[in-house]
Amino acid sequence: MTAPLLDVQDLKTHFFNEDGITRAVDGLSFAVAPQETVGIVGESGCGKTVTALSILQLLPPRLGRIVGGRILFEGTDLTRLSERQLRAIRGNRIGMIFQEPMTSLNPVLSIGHQIAEAVRIHKGFSASAARSRASQMLDLVKIPDAARRLDDYPHQFSGGMRQRVMIAMALACDPKMLIADEPTTALDVTIQAQVLKLMLELKAKTGAAIVLITHDLGVVAETCQRVVVMYAGRKVEEAPVGELFARPAHPYTRGLLASIARGKAGARAKRLKEIPGMVPSLREPMQGCAFAPRCQFAIDACRLQQPGLRPVAGEPQHQAACLRLGEVLAP
Amino acid sequence: MGAFIIRRLLSTLLVMGLVGVFIFLLLHLSPGDPAAIIAGDNATPAQIEAIRTSLGLNDPLHVQFGRWAVRVLNGDLGISIFSNVPVATLIAQRVWPTISLAFTTIVLAVALALAAGVLAAWKAGSLADRLVMILSVVGFSVPVFVVGYLLIYVFAITLRWLPVQGYSPLAEGLWPWASHLILPSTALGLAYVALIARITRTAMLDVLAEDYMRTARAKGVGTGPMLFKHALKSAGVPIVTVVGIGIALLIGGVVITETVFNLPGIGRLVVDAISKRDYPIIQGVILLFSGVYVIINLLVDLSYTLLDPRIRY
Amino acid sequence: MTVAAAEIARIPNRSGMWHFVRRNPTLVGGLAVLLLVALAALIAPLIAGDPIAAKPVNRLRPPSQINWLGTDQLGRDVWARTVYGARISLVVGLSVAAIAMTIGLLIGLLAGFSRTVETVVMRLMDGLMAIPAILLAIAFVSLSRASVSVVVAAIALPEIPRVVRLVRAVVLSVREQPFVEAAVASGTRLPKILRRHILPATMPPLIVQATYVAASAILIEAALSFLGAGTPPEIPTWGNMIASSRVYLGLAPWTIFGPGLALALVVLAVNLVGDGLRDHLDPRIARRM
Numbered sequence: 001m002t003a004p005l006l007d008v009q010d011l012k013t014h015f016f017n018e019d020g021i022t023r024a025v026d027g028l029s030f031a032v033a034p035q036e037t038v039g040i041v042g043e044s045g046c047g048k049t050v051t052a053l054s055i056l057q058l059l060p061p062r063l064g065r066i067v068g069g070r071i072l073f074e075g076t077d078l079t080r081l082s083e084r085q086l087r088a089i090r091g092n093r094i095g096m097i098f099q100e101p102m103t104s105l106n107p108v109l110s111i112g113h114q115i116a117e118a119v120r121i122h123k124g125f126s127a128s129a130a131r132s133r134a135s136q137m138l139d140l141v142k143i144p145d146a147a148r149r150l151d152d153y154p155h156q157f158s159g160g161m162r163q164r165v166m167i168a169m170a171l172a173c174d175p176k177m178l179i180a181d182e183p184t185t186a187l188d189v190t191i192q193a194q195v196l197k198l199m200l201e202l203k204a205k206t207g208a209a210i211v212l213i214t215h216d217l218g219v220v221a222e223t224c225q226r227v228v229v230m231y232a233g234r235k236v237e238e239a240p241v242g243e244l245f246a247r248p249a250h251p252y253t254r255g256l257l258a259s260i261a262r263g264k265a266g267a268r269a270k271r272l273k274e275i276p277g278m279v280p281s282l283r284e285p286m287q288g289c290a291f292a293p294r295c296q297f298a299i300d301a302c303r304l305q306q307p308g309l310r311p312v313a314g315e316p317q318h319q320a321a322c323l324r325l326g327e328v329l330a331p
Numbered sequence: 332m333g334a335f336i337i338r339r340l341l342s343t344l345l346v347m348g349l350v351g352v353f354i355f356l357l358l359h360l361s362p363g364d365p366a367a368i369i370a371g372d373n374a375t376p377a378q379i380e381a382i383r384t385s386l387g388l389n390d391p392l393h394v395q396f397g398r399w400a401v402r403v404l405n406g407d408l409g410i411s412i413f414s415n416v417p418v419a420t421l422i423a424q425r426v427w428p429t430i431s432l433a434f435t436t437i438v439l440a441v442a443l444a445l446a447a448g449v450l451a452a453w454k455a456g457s458l459a460d461r462l463v464m465i466l467s468v469v470g471f472s473v474p475v476f477v478v479g480y481l482l483i484y485v486f487a488i489t490l491r492w493l494p495v496q497g498y499s500p501l502a503e504g505l506w507p508w509a510s511h512l513i514l515p516s517t518a519l520g521l522a523y524v525a526l527i528a529r530i531t532r533t534a535m536l537d538v539l540a541e542d543y544m545r546t547a548r549a550k551g552v553g554t555g556p557m558l559f560k561h562a563l564k565s566a567g568v569p570i571v572t573v574v575g576i577g578i579a580l581l582i583g584g585v586v587i588t589e590t591v592f593n594l595p596g597i598g599r600l601v602v603d604a605i606s607k608r609d610y611p612i613i614q615g616v617i618l619l620f621s622g623v624y625v626i627i628n629l630l631v632d633l634s635y636t637l638l639d640p641r642i643r644y
Numbered sequence: 645m646t647v648a649a650a651e652i653a654r655i656p657n658r659s660g661m662w663h664f665v666r667r668n669p670t671l672v673g674g675l676a677v678l679l680l681v682a683l684a685a686l687i688a689p690l691i692a693g694d695p696i697a698a699k700p701v702n703r704l705r706p707p708s709q710i711n712w713l714g715t716d717q718l719g720r721d722v723w724a725r726t727v728y729g730a731r732i733s734l735v736v737g738l739s740v741a742a743i744a745m746t747i748g749l750l751i752g753l754l755a756g757f758s759r760t761v762e763t764v765v766m767r768l769m770d771g772l773m774a775i776p777a778i779l780l781a782i783a784f785v786s787l788s789r790a791s792v793s794v795v796v797a798a799i800a801l802p803e804i805p806r807v808v809r810l811v812r813a814v815v816l817s818v819r820e821q822p823f824v825e826a827a828v829a830s831g832t833r834l835p836k837i838l839r840r841h842i843l844p845a846t847m848p849p850l851i852v853q854a855t856y857v858a859a860s861a862i863l864i865e866a867a868l869s870f871l872g873a874g875t876p877p878e879i880p881t882w883g884n885m886i887a888s889s890r891v892y893l894g895l896a897p898w899t900i901f902g903p904g905l906a907l908a909l910v911v912l913a914v915n916l917v918g919d920g921l922r923d924h925l926d927p928r929i930a931r932r933m
Contacts, residue, residue, distance in 0.1 A: 058549055091550035098549075103542040108564050108639055118550050153640040169550065349771025357783050468919065472912035474863050476870050476886060477904035480893055484901075488894045583778035587867055591890075601779070605786055605873045613786060617779045625774050 004031035005074060005177055005209050006055070012068035013047075013054045022282045024050040024064070026233035032177065037203065037210040039224035039241070041217060041256075045279050047233040048213045049099075052181045055211075056090050074176070092122040095170030095208075099182040101162035105154040111138075111165050112150030118172040137168035140205075141198060160191035164198065171202060177209045184219065196223055217260055221245060226317075229253050232280055232290035235309070239318040249312045249320035251295045251328055289321070297324045336633070343629050350621045351403065354614055355396050382412070408615035413607050418615035422597055428498045429585060429596035432519065435512045436581060440520035441527060441574060448531025448570075449558055452539060463528060470525035475584045479518035479591035486514060496593035511594075519588040523577050530573045534566035541565075567638035575631035582620045671920025677913035681906075685730035692727040695720065695880050704896045713902040716889055722902045725880040729903055732792070732881045733862045733910060739796045740861035741854045744803040749850065751804070752811025753842070756819065762812070769805035777802035777860075778867055785873045792875050799864050803857050810853055811846055818845045848925040855918030859911050866907055882907045 013025040025047040032038045040048045053059050054066055055078065071078040073094065078086065090096070098104045106114060115137055116130035125133060131150065138146035141164040154162055163183060170178055180199070184192040200223060203210055212224055220227055220241065227244050229237040229252065237250040248254045255275035277294035280286060288303040289295070295302070302323055310325060312318040322328060374382075390398075402409070408418040451463035487495040493514055499507035538544065539562055547561045563570075589598035597616055604612035635642045665672045684691060699719035707714040713722035755762040772780075777799070784798035818824060824841050868874035869883025877884055882903035889899035 056549060058545060087551040087553060089551070090548070091552075096549040098542065098546060100542055104546045106543040106547065106561055106565060107641055108567070109561070110640075117552065121551055121553075155641050166546070169546075345767065346770050346774055349768060350774050353771055353775065354783070357780075358787065468915055469908075469912060472859065472915050473908040474866055474904075474911070476867070477901075477908055480886070480890075480900050480904065484893060484897055579776045582776040583864075583867070586778060586782075587870065590871060601782065602871050605782060605871060608786055610783075610786065613779075613783050617775060617783055620779060621775045624776065 002033060003075070004072075005034045005036075006032040006211070007072040008051075008055070008069070009072065010069040011051065011054060011066065011071060013050050013059065013064060014067050015064045017063060020283050023233055023285070024282060025054065026282075027069070028230070028233070028235050029069075030228045030235060030238065032209050032211055034176065035203075035207050035209055036226065037212060037224045039212045039214060039220040039227045040230060041214060041220055041227055042230035043215060043279060045282070046230045047282075048215075048230050049181055051230075052096070052179050052211065052213050055179060056094060056096060057086055058090075058096075088122070091118045091170070091175075092173045093175050094177045094179065095173070095175040096179045097163070097166045097170045097181065097183050100186055101159050101166060102186070104166060105162055107154055110151050110153055111157070112152075115165070115169045115172055118169060122173045133172060134168075137172050138165070140171070140202065141165070141168045143168075160187055160195060163187060163191075163195055167195075167199065167202065171206060171208070174206060175208055177211065178203075179211045179213070181213045182215070183212070185214070185216070192219075199223065217256060229256075232286070233282055234290060235321065236291065237318075237320040238309075239312070239315070243315055243318050247312070247315075247318075247329070249318065249325055249329060250291075250322050251297050251324075252291050253320075254328070255294075289323070297322075297328055299324065339629060339632060343625055346625055347622060350625070351400060351618070352396070354617055354621075355399055358610065358614070359392065385412075403618065408618065409611035411604075411612050412609050418611050421600060421612065422615065422619060425596050425600050427500065427596075428594045429589070429598060431498075431501070431508065431512060432515055432585065432588065432594060432596065433581065435509075436516040436520040436523070437578075439516055440523045443520075444524045444527035445531055445563070445570075447524070447528040449535055449563060451528070451532040452535030453558060455536060460532075463532065467525040467529045470521045473521070475518050475522070475587045476591050478521055479515070479588060482514045482518055483591075496591075498594045498596075511592075515588050515592040515594060518591065519581060519584045522580055522584070526577050526580070527570065527573055531566070531570050534569045535562055538562045538566045564638065568635055568642075571631055571634055571638065575628045578624055578627050582624060668920050668924050670916045671924055674913040674916030674918075674920055677909065678917065681730055681910055681913070682734055684727055685734055688724075688727045688731065692724040693721050695724040695728040696878075697721075704892065704899075706896070707898055714896065714898040716885070716896070716899045717892055722885075722899055725885055726882070726902050726906050729880050729882040729885060730906065730910070732875060732879060733865060733907070735792070736796055736799065736865040737858040737862040737914065740800045740803060740865075741858040743796065743800040744807055744857050745850060745854050747800075748804045748807025749811055749846070752808045752846075753815060753838070755808060755812045756815025756842075765808065766812070769808050772802065773805040775802065778864055781864060781868055782871070782873045785868065790874070790876050792879075795865060795868060795875055798868075799861050803860065807850070807853060807857070810849055814846045814849060815842055818842050852918055852922045852925065855914055855921060859914040859918065862907070862911055862914065 008031065009029050011025050011028045012023070015022040015024055028047070028051060030038070030040075040051060042048050050059070050064070053064075055071055055073075057066070057078065059065065066079050069079070073089070078089070081089075105111065112131060112134045115134035116125075116127070119125045119133050120127070120130045135146050135150055138149065143149060143161060143164055154165070157165065167183075178199075183199070184195050187195060196219060199210065202208075210223075212219070214220060224241050226240050227238065228235055229244075229250065231252050237244070237248070237253045239249075244253065245257065248257050252275070255273075258273045259275060275294055280290055280293065286306075288305060289298070289307050292298040292302045307321045307323045309319040309321050312320055312325060313329070406419060408422070410417050411421060414421070447463045447466075451460040454460050483495055486493050494511055497511055499511050501508045535558075543565075544557065544562060547557055552561065585596070586598035586601055588594070589596045590602050593599075597619070601613060601616050604610075604616075697720065699715075702711075702715050702719035703717050705711055705715045705719075711721050711723060713726060716722055716725070751765060755765045780802045781795075781798040784801065785794055788794045818841055821841075824837065827837055827841065865874060866881070866883035866886075869881040870887045872884075872887065874883055875881055877888075885903040886900050889896070892899055
């Protein structure tokens with residue numbers, strides 16, 4: 001087994017403001033192999049975006065901080081690097097794309113300039129070399145008439161095209177890994193499918209690994225090889241994608257899958273099943289399993305101690321953090 | 332874009348026309364008889380009448396305006412009552428000190444203000460930020476002549492680093508020219524710096540909070556380019572607007588600064604004209620300065636398209 | 645406890661003067677200074693002595709126990725003249741603000757409601773704004789007999805366009821609001837709409853603007869006096885005090901910096917009041933500033 005490209009070990013990221021400490025990520029561990037696509041799934045507020053920002057340390061400077069754990073990328077601990085060292089990695093060996101294409105591009109600089117900037121900074125390209133690289137990238141992301149559109153500005157592009165530009169920008173320096181934070185959430189459904197397809201093609205071409213953050217299980221099913229399910233700042237389940245959908249082990253994952261309309265049964269369902277209750281506040285430290293208040297399988301032991309990750313019967317790659325796996329999985 | 336320029340030009344011409352009307356009317360609408368006032372308290376009725384005729388005040392209003400407008404458009408700004416020299420000539424003789432002062436003030440003020448504003452926004456909440464804010468309010472509150480005399484007292488009289496007053500033409504050496512302009516530019520530009528620094532800080536704070544700044548950071552862009560290429564340009568429109576509007580402060584201040592520092596420019600020309608009630612000079616200078624102000628703001632408007640490509644007309 | 649509930653519980657519920665002071669330090673500080681100055685100006689004869697009596701034998705004495713700010717070139721007491729000078733500055737500042745705001749409000753309201761009035765008026769205001777304020781004031785004053793009312797009128801005139809713009813902008817934005825459309829549709833007469841909706845919306849920005857106008861007016865009045873285009877020279881104003889003592893800058897700096905400091909202090913106080921009011925009335929901006 002080759003060494004992982006990215007190895008997140010017990011990551012803890014907290015936010016500090018006048019109201020107290022929010023434990024956005026509270027002990028998360030997962031790894032990504034070279035060229036692998038890993039999805040991180042969960043509801044809003046579960047800490048998945050904060051995880052993505054933590055990797056490249058893009059947290060809002062005075063508010064958020066990594067308080068524990070290590071993030072090993074190609075063997076180097078990113079949490080120990082200085083800002084200058086991090087800058088050498090951002091956009092260069094790790095690329096990132098964000099959720100809101102409408103506001104994530106600088107409106108006063110041409111898109112050609114914004115794409116070329118990455119290679120000029122990291123690879124020292126001359127202006128004309130950078131420009132032709134930018135043109136190449138636009139072609140790669142299938143923007144028609146690339147050469148002419150280099151001098152256009154973001155407001156002259158639609159949402160889906162802007163997201164493609166973001167992808168082009170993130171891949172310009174041929175990174176080993178791409179972090180995509182809800183890349184298609186803000187797009188129309190039809191455009192979503194196009195962008196996801198594009199991402200997969202590009203991954204095949206460039207050999208980059210992808211960490212895909214999303215709340216949409218459908219996206220996960222189509223694009224990821226492995227899935228990490230997060231809840232209240234922690235990982236509750238991890239499995240190869242087929243296994244997760246066939247045999248979800250954690251009650252939360254089962255709840256998630258039950259709440260989306262799947263297949264014929266789903267199309268006929270009159271009412272989608274919801275998970276009762278609300279996501280807990282991340283302000284107070286939690287005793288016991290975070291999901292216990294909403295879980296139909298919870299027993300007293302669940303409320304007293306945090307369940308560790310246990311292998312799910314038979315599948316070495318499948319883990320879930322639940323004390324009652326036996327009962328959950330019983331037919 | 333061309334249509335926009337033409338529309339703006341027409342609008343500018345209209346404004347200039349209005350300015351002309353206002354200035355013209357000023358002479359006629361002020362309380363009292365302008366000719367008598369200009370003639371002074373000791374004038375005889377004959378002298379008053381002479382002034383009235385020389386200013387053409389006996390004709391119907393619209394005729395007077397027409398005549399006046401034609402003359403102005405031909406570059407004839409009237410004739411000084413006391414020296415009998417055309418106003419335009421008097422202005423031309425004194426234009427260089429004023430231009431030198433304005434130039435040094437604007438360049439230094441804008442550079443300093445942008446730097447201060449960017450710094451304050453970047454380090455928002457820190458000591459540097461508070462300092463910039465406090466200096467802004469103070470700088471905006473102290474009148475030009477008080478600052479001027481303070482500077483003269485400290486740097487010229489006590490420390491003797493710089494000349495007390497006066498002007499040295501560029502032709503007679505760069506350092507003499509510059510050294511005579513350092514204190515006046517500082518006094519004149521202080522309020523201007525305060526104004527621009529404040530708006531720069533506000534605009535930068537808005538921009539730094541935008542998503543695209545995070546994208547730039549995720550690309551590995553360094554602090555310098557982040558602040559100046561990505562953020563400042565984006566914040567450009569409100570800043571440039573204030574730079575244009577603030578010119579009005581400068582124009583008013585030029586008159587005072589030239590008096591304090593004894594610079595033989597257009598400002599001093601006006602001040603001398605005040606005591607002698609030499610109205611044609613005052614009128615001519617107002618027309619000139621208003622015209623400059625309007626043109627500068629027209630240029631500011633046109634610059635918006637360069638700064639923000641979303642603005643297309 | 646949910647996040648929202650926790651936040652509401654945290655905001656101190658206490659009213660009272662002390663907490664007002666703590667939350668609005670600039671506003672209170674500025675007002676305090678202004679009240680002191682106004683008080684001093686009001687009771688000037690009691691605390692200041694004679695501003696006009698000239699005793700040439702005492703000329704250019706530095707600050708001492710007898711003459712707190714020294715004497716000027718004619719032996720006059722600088723402290724007395726400075727205190728009396730506050731009268732003009734405060735009167736001019738207040739009057740100009742009051743006049744400019746009133747006239748500006750009227751014109752702005754008209755412009756906000758009538759399209760024809762708007763096009764004509766806004767163009768006129770553009771024209772007026774193109775003339776630098778001091779020059780316009782100088783021109784105005786040089787054509788009339790010098791007096792305090794002339795100076796007030798001369799300074800108020802160039803301040804009006806900015807007020808008109810402000811009022812018009814507020815009127816236009818308030819008019820768009822659904823509740824105003826509803827009021828119109830249900831037959832509410834115009835005066836009531838004005839009173840209930842429009843005027844209350846214009847008041848906060850108008851008051852803030854009024855302070856800035858007052859600060860500007862005090863500065864312009866001082867500049868006019870300094871240039872010899874202000875109030876009659878017999879009345880001591882800070883501007884003409886500085887102008888007449890210019891040549892003694894090296895020998896007797898107190899003759900210039902006494903009134904100079906007073907001027908800076910008062911304008912600063914007014915500006916702080918303006919900033920404080922603005923922060924108090926619109927906390928969203930305050931958090932950024």
